[in-house]
Amino acid sequence: MKLWQVTKLIRSKNSGPFELTFDVIFKDRATYEKVRDAKTINQQWFAKAYRLAPEVVSIINYDAASAIKITIPRPVISGDINDTDVFGGQQYGPLVDLDVLYLKAE
Amino acid sequence: MSEIRILSATGMLGSGFREETLRRAMALKPDFIGVDSGSTDPGPHYLGSSDTHFSDSAYKRDLRLMLIAARAANIPAIVGSACTAGNDDQLARLVGIARDIAREDKLKFKLAVIHSEQDKDYLKKKLREGRIKPLANAPRLDEAVIDRSAHIVGMCGIEPYIEALQNGAEVIIAGRSSDTSIFAAMPVMRGFNPATVWHAAKILECGAACVVLRKYPDCMFATVTNDSFVVEPPNPEYRCDPVSIASHNLYENSTPYELIEPSGVLNTFAAKYEAVSDRAVKVSGSTFRPAERYTVKLEGAELAGYQSIIVGSVRDPIILRQLDSWLEGMNKAIGDRILAVFGADVAAKYQYEVRVFGKNATMGPLESETAVGHEVGLLFQVTAPTQELATAIMKSVGHMAVHYPVPEWTGLITSIAFPYSPAEIARGPSYRFNLNHVVEPASPLEMFRIEYENV
Secondary structure (H helix, E strand, O other): OEHHHHEEEEEEEEOOOOEEEEEEEEOOHHHHHHHHHHOOOOHHHHHHHOOOOHHHOEEEEEHHHOEEEEEEEOOOOOOOOOOOOOOOOOOOHHHHOOEOOOOOOO | OOOEEEEEOOOOOOOOOOHHHHHHHHHOOOOEEEEEEEOOOOOOHHHHHOOOOOOHHHHHHHHHHHHHHHHHHOOOEEEEEEEEOOOHHHHHHHHHHHHHHHHHOOOOOEEEEEOOEOOHHHHHHHHHOOOEEEOOOOOOOOHHHHHHEEEEEEOEOOHHHHHHHHOOOOEEEEOOEOOOHHHHHHHHHOOOOHHHHHHHHHHHOOHHHHOOOOOOOOOEEEEEOOOEEEEOOOOOOOOOOHHHHHHHOOOOOOOOOEEEEOOEEEEOOOOEEEEOOOOOEEEEOOEEEEOOOOOEEEEEEEEEEEEEEEEEEEOOHHHHHOHHHHHHHHHHHHHHHHHHHHOHHHHHOOEEEEEEEOOOOOOHHHOOOOOOOOOEEEEEEEEEOOHHHHHHHHHHHHHHHHOOOOOOOOOOOOOOEOOOOOOEEEEEEEEEEOOOEEEOOOOOOOOOOEEEEEO
């Protein structure tokens, strides 16, 4: 399975002009708990996928919404002359096809 | 009083709501109507230039319906972060629109106008006193940054709104404001538990964003008691469930558990979200820790330069197979040509880059996938201190780029498709957010001047 198949929303957005935040919201609690406990989305994986140092990656599990949140510093301030994505809305691509192989198709 | 009822008109003034939904919501007898009119989302242009994210017509449509409803019910209408960034120009613009509405629709009200634009001498004094502190990833701040800012605004808390309400304001239009303060001010003034109030305000500030499936912007409604609140969409086509309400804490926030306000921090770690029907949710259990020191967040924008851009594309497989080296050679040739035309002094004055759509134009330095397909788009960009220089440089860039050779072809080639004539497009001034700091004012009202007017 891929991450998109078990989530109802994967998104990215500015958290203010100086940070980017990613939300992975799962379809159901049980799947969320499996992915959360397997630590598939971890600092090392995220840092590698986004070419960052692991220590700048913050990951928070949010049980109330069966969601995992990742926050990183913006590489460029929102809207600065070499920014590529003012809203930060299209930065989640690498998460979409992340393998969650331990989840079997139902 | 055991409860207070809050109507949020929509997530952002100018984005719209259904007239029918507003009518239904007014039948629920709200104690006030609030709406946020701002965002830093669309970037620094709006704070820097005073341009607005929506048109005057869009602001007027939403504000007219709100003001008519609020005056008919004799309840306050509160608007925060006027016209995108809430600087003084944008505040004056929205106040002007409100006056036009009052005249055209024969409305009378006491208006409070809360100014959020900051005096540069005040900020420099605070900086010298060590009372301006950086937040995460803040750029460097010194007095020169303050001097060269086009506009600096402070994000007001609930206190200026409470001051205005206590002075009898029936309509409040504020400059930059924390989104939640628009909705939290009146409930806190009436003595409701700040933890409940701030959590409700966080849910309400985005209008219908907290519903299960938001098809279009619309109103939201909450009934707040001391230890819980119930949120229920007034639009019968919409429904909330515990997950949709809990999920909203994730939005545009680096943690779903904390919301930092000037006067303290809302913590939702222990919050409970319970369905009270198939479309209403009851929320309780959050806590609010008052801040040891009151702080006001600053937002600033400065001119980064003037830009000229060219959009083009490449389809030749020969070029695409050597895209990186072709661009590298082209960029060097362009740099040499600019020096030849404009002299050695130009090097420190301009910035040039080319972005490759189809490779890493979306994620830039974060991209690890760099294979290209059967065509790529190119975006050439020049930034310079004047539009004249940016455009002049770009004319040379365009000509160098469009004929830049590859070894496989002999003779003059035309290697880039330009969709427009002229190829270069003047983008005008480009701004940069230059502050991510908080100020410690002597009092919550010190940074926010309030004017009153009988409209």
